[in-house]
Amino acid sequence: MDYDVAVVGGGPAGSSAATMLARAGHRVGLFERDTFPRFHIGESLLASTNEALDAMGAAAKIRAMHFPEKWGAIFATADGRFESYIGFSTSGEVPQPQTWQVERAKFDQVLLEHAASCGVVVHQPQRVIDARLDAEGVLLGLAHEGAASRRVRARAIVDASGRWGLLARKLNLRVPEPRLANIAIFSHFSGVARPSGPRPTDIRIIAREDLGWFWVIPIDASLTSVGVVLRRDVFDQLPRLSHEDHLERAIAETPAIRPLMAGARREWAVRVEKDFSYGARQYAGDRWLLVGDAGSFLDPVFSTGVAIALESGVEAGRMLDGALRDGDVSARRFATFNRVQRARYVAFRRFVTGFYTRPFRDVFYNPDPPPRLLSAVVTLLAGYWKPSLATTLRLEYFYLLTWLQRQLRLLPAVPSVGTAGGGGADDTA
Numbered sequence: 374m375d376y377d378v379a380v381v382g383g384g385p386a387g388s389s390a391a392t393m394l395a396r397a398g399h400r401v402g403l404f405e406r407d408t409f410p411r412f413h414i415g416e417s418l419l420a421s422t423n424e425a426l427d428a429m430g431a432a433a434k435i436r437a438m439h440f441p442e443k444w445g446a447i448f449a450t451a452d453g454r455f456e457s458y459i460g461f462s463t464s465g466e467v468p469q470p471q472t473w474q475v476e477r478a479k480f481d482q483v484l485l486e487h488a489a490s491c492g493v494v495v496h497q498p499q500r501v502i503d504a505r506l507d508a509e510g511v512l513l514g515l516a517h518e519g520a521a522s523r524r525v526r527a528r529a530i531v532d533a534s535g536r537w538g539l540l541a542r543k544l545n546l547r548v549p550e551p552r553l554a555n556i557a558i559f560s561h562f563s564g565v566a567r568p569s570g571p572r573p574t575d576i577r578i579i580a581r582e583d584l585g586w587f588w589v590i591p592i593d594a595s596l597t598s599v600g601v602v603l604r605r606d607v608f609d610q611l612p613r614l615s616h617e618d619h620l621e622r623a624i625a626e627t628p629a630i631r632p633l634m635a636g637a638r639r640e641w642a643v644r645v646e647k648d649f650s651y652g653a654r655q656y657a658g659d660r661w662l663l664v665g666d667a668g669s670f671l672d673p674v675f676s677t678g679v680a681i682a683l684e685s686g687v688e689a690g691r692m693l694d695g696a697l698r699d700g701d702v703s704a705r706r707f708a709t710f711n712r713v714q715r716a717r718y719v720a721f722r723r724f725v726t727g728f729y730t731r732p733f734r735d736v737f738y739n740p741d742p743p744p745r746l747l748s749a750v751v752t753l754l755a756g757y758w759k760p761s762l763a764t765t766l767r768l769e770y771f772y773l774l775t776w777l778q779r780q781l782r783l784l785p786a787v788p789s790v791g792t793a794g795g796g797g798a799d800d801t802a
């Protein structure tokens with residue numbers, strides 16, 4: 374046996390799972406297709422990531438990077454008339470309200486190097502082309518530059534291969550999310566205006582009338598990540614344009630973002646990601662666990678991706694540690710892991726799918742929310758998806774309000790500007 378555990382992928386999910394296992398004394402081999410540092414989207418973190426970073430022993434290393442601080446998020450309407458700040462510290466259930474906005478190339482590299490410093494054997498660039506599960510463990514087929522090279526044996530596998538989904542594809546585990554069929558168009562810019570005031574580097578989320586939205590995420594002293602997410606049906610109605618022109622057009626037609634971009638210069642090519650949301654039928658089985666995007670991914674609107682990746686990696690590491698010690702890495706041992714992954718996905722999914730409907734936005738952008746209701750929403754948006762009973766009930770009340778808004782239209786609609794192609798998507802569901 375070459376390793377106790379083979380981890381496929383060196384993003385946040387792979388690094389966290391591998392680190393936990395190596396720190397528990399297991400022999401871990403991690404296989405990463407790319408050579409780090411490499412570009413990755415997903416730059417705004419949630420407060421809950423602090424706990425995962427603590428568990429991995431990596432918090433001090435991330436703090437030493439001096440990434441821009443994130444204390445919450447600014448939510449604005451496309452016309453710029455409404456803007457509200459949601460601070461993580463307004464929830465009493467968020468132990469460490471400050472997190473970061475990161476350049477992922479650096480963030481992921483620090484975590485991967487941390488894994489190596491904890492004893493993980495990191496192989497990169499090393500693509501895994503196959504994983505065969507049998508009664509003894511798993512046999513990985515490795516390739517380098519297209520040529521089949523060698524095989525590696527381990528007692529169990531953690532699939533952290535991100536959207537690629539090595540095992541999810543092989544075992545046909547993916548569940549599509551047609552309600553989140555969106556497309557993201559984005560780049561990095563210098564010279565984007567930052568608000569004055571105490572929290573100039575917090576993420577800004579600007580809702581568009583067509584149910585799309587913009588993100589504006591400062592990732593270092595000069596660079597800002599700017600992207601627009603459009604519903605696929607809205608995007609398909611647009612004229613055929615280059616990625617650059619799509620992004621420029623979206624900026625030009627969204628008043629709240631135009632002034633921020635007046636002095637901006639694009640520093641990278643414009644990138645596009647689409648069809649990024651999916652669930653999983655199952656997150657673990659005999660000798661295998663899926664973590665992070667290799668399991669499921671939700672639309673990026675509430676920045677849940679890295680938090681889920683790190684937390685699921687930590688959970689997988691703990692779960693597998695116990696299973697290896699007891700000499701039983703069968704599916705039965707991972708039933709709790711499976712349940713937790715599914716429950717977290719369902720909890721966030723309810724909120725995320727809501728954001729793409731008008732009644733939800735009318736309630737969410739209410740300029741004068743009751744403080745306790747706001748605090749409950751903040752708790753979830755900070756990443757705490759399993760809050761106290763009181764907060765859970767308040768969140769249910771929030772969903773009830775969105776239902777009432779759908780039926781009765783009690784609140785005014787969110788202002789109607791910033792529309793792809795001039796006509797808003799019709800989704801009152």
Ligand SMILES: Cc1cc2nc3c(=O)[nH]c(=O)nc-3n(C[C@H](O)[C@H](O)[C@H](O)COP(=O)(O)OP(=O)(O)OC[C@H]3O[C@@H](n4cnc5c(N)ncnc54)[C@H](O)[C@@H]3O)c2cc1C
Nearest residue numbers: 382384385386406415416417501535557665666673678679
């Ligand atoms: C448009 C967009 C915006 C986003 N914005 C945010 C945000 O603001 N905040 C946030 O938290 N999240 C965001 N996300 C989500 C975030 O990017 C992901 O959830 C996060 O990167 C998941 O981490 P991971 O470790 O599971 O996967 P990844 O970070 O994708 O890492 C997977 C790794 O596996 C490697 N790999 C793949 N296949 C193989 C193979 N066969 N062999 C070896 N290695 C392999 C890859 O090279 C990669 O390094 C966004 C996503 C999108 C699409």
